[in-house]
Amino acid sequence: MSNIGAIDGHDAHHDDDHHHGPAKGITRWIYTTNHKDIGSLYLWFSLAMFLLGGTFALVIRLELFQPGLQFVEPNFFNQMTTMHGLIMVFGAVMPAFVGLANWMIPMMIGAPDMALPRMNNWSFWILPFAFTMLASTLLMEAGAPNFGWTFYAPLSTTYAPETVTFFIFAVHMMGASSIMGSINIIATIQNLRAPGMTYMKMPLFVWTWLITAYLLLAVMPVLAGVVTMMLFDVHFGTSFFNAAGGGDPVLFQHVFWFFGHPEVYIMILPAFGVISEIISTFSRKRLFGYDSMVYATSSIAFLSFIVWAHHMFTTGMPLAGELFFMYATMLIAVPTGVKVFNWISTMFKGSITFETPMLFAIAFVVLFTMGGFTGLMLAIAPADFQYHDTYFVVAHFHYVLVPGSVFSIMAAVYYWLPKWTGNMYDETLGKLHFWLSFVGINILFFPQHFLGLAGMPRRIPDYALQFADFNMVSSIGGFLFGFSQLLFVFVVIKCVRGGKKASAEVWEGSHGLEWTVPSPAPYHTFTTPPPIAENAHARVETKGDV
């Protein structure tokens, strides 16, 4: 862990007299306020959580390999589904994007660091404690939370294991971390842009993160509120969600999904930004429709606040409610379609090369769109009564989260790894990792569509015999995808330790400020703001018109 980002080799860069290198030893990482160090910490933490959450997923797929109960008790199975969801959402995907934001946003807007470096340190270091506390429940007698990552009341209140309190405080801590992180990102983007870097010249990754940060700021406090209500119901005899005391369990679902639906866009908007950067670079063209991308992202963010009840079509809503939430949800397909067509138009007549980041990006466009279409199917209220709580839903959200968010994170890592470490990753192994992941993921999740349409419910450890074949196929894909990620870890570590030296531009078609600094990026960058080209639209030209 000590050679994170391979910044060790930076003593060579004493080109500026006021530069000082990183501190030595472990205290460097504990006390650091450097955005690159903190970005690396977030990314390593996210990788660790990805492997942990993935292990839980493999336990689930192992048990579902055959019908009947083979390996785990149903209660432990439920703990696995719950912990897998919580750790992947809050521990893997979100911190990975915050890590990318820390590394890249200051370099993309020509800022010397994040606006609030000390708070930055704090918002990272809360996370290991939150997740240690959450994971420690697995070792307790009462067992880990077993009520699903959506923790619906009264399962998570009246019928919850005693460890629910650890869960509640862990959520409080990760909420605090996210809120501080998003405040920092907003302050950085709004206050620290280099002179001349107007809003409409910002790279799309910065734009999508600015919007994401506002979403986080708006909904993480609501999540904190809902777990606080749970805490009161569990320990202080209130009845927010207890019907016997005048409360309402359906209220829980409303408050939860008021947070939960913007949350799914929190996990995908930064991915849109990453993919926009990568497709433009490897197509050697400007991004098609930059302005419309910005407006589409904003529209998605706005719509995300008024569609939450499409998760609750079967709770007995009146017809008017079902119709409103159905149409509002379908409306989201419009700005999302704008984005997909922009990416395709960017590639159209481009001179495309297929390096690993581009492969992941193209797979993202195809597979995320499939996930979007199943989302449209689920949005149809009358049809949702059939799909609700089946494996069709599982297939849908895994298609948008794994080949969506996770692929975009991997694409981003391959794309910027040479900039972070100064070394090229092993392209052959990177492509092998991509193809194993791509094949694995489709074998894993595609059959789950069929299972769901045939009526297999989610969150069950055992199932009827007619689901056996597709479950076995799905499990094989799960193990293929899961173990392929060890190759990813290997490629990343190999790249950090050495490899072919990367140039400052790294990619032939690269554009933007981050490619004007040497590779690896010096410990301090842009201590004086860089000049921004007058005519630059949505980018900073680094070497002529690419």
Added chain:
Amino acid sequence: MSETPDKQTNQPPKNSRLVQKLLLGAVGMFGFGFALVPLYDVFCDITGLNGKTGGRYAYEAAEVEVNEERLVTVQFRAMNNAGMSWQFEPMVRQVEVHPGELTEVMFYARNPSSSTIVGQAVPSVSPFRSADYLHKTECFCFSQQTLLAGEEIDMPLRFFIDQDIPEEITKLTLSYTLFDVTANFQRATSSL
């Protein structure tokens, strides 16, 4: 907040103003989460969603006229929530009433277990549009019931249907779910 005067930014006041605004926003949204609770109740009250009925209604003060020309069927249901052991049922299954006419029906409950149990009935009306037109002047659901082991009780419900009930509603169902709240009750009393 922005303790970085020595940094290149040289805009500490700008940062701290923004951070204050953002923090205020976060605190506001935390409050909004809690505000959703009463908002949800108000929303359900206005729309009658969830079949929520209102509280005690004063019949005498309302100077109600009885509409002899219409008859509305009111059905009664009673059921136990999971884990509740009482025998609980309406003594009449349904009545036909004129809008405005005060009617009393009785519900029967018996505690067959060997311990004291506190019960709380929670009402719900279906179709939910009719919830606003069912007024209760007396209901066992307004308070908790305590039954000793083996004890039984007849519980009264007095209600009338509002004269303004829409023509198309000719039948409505009032259902009660009975919850075992002994644990809550003990917690409440022990904390006194």
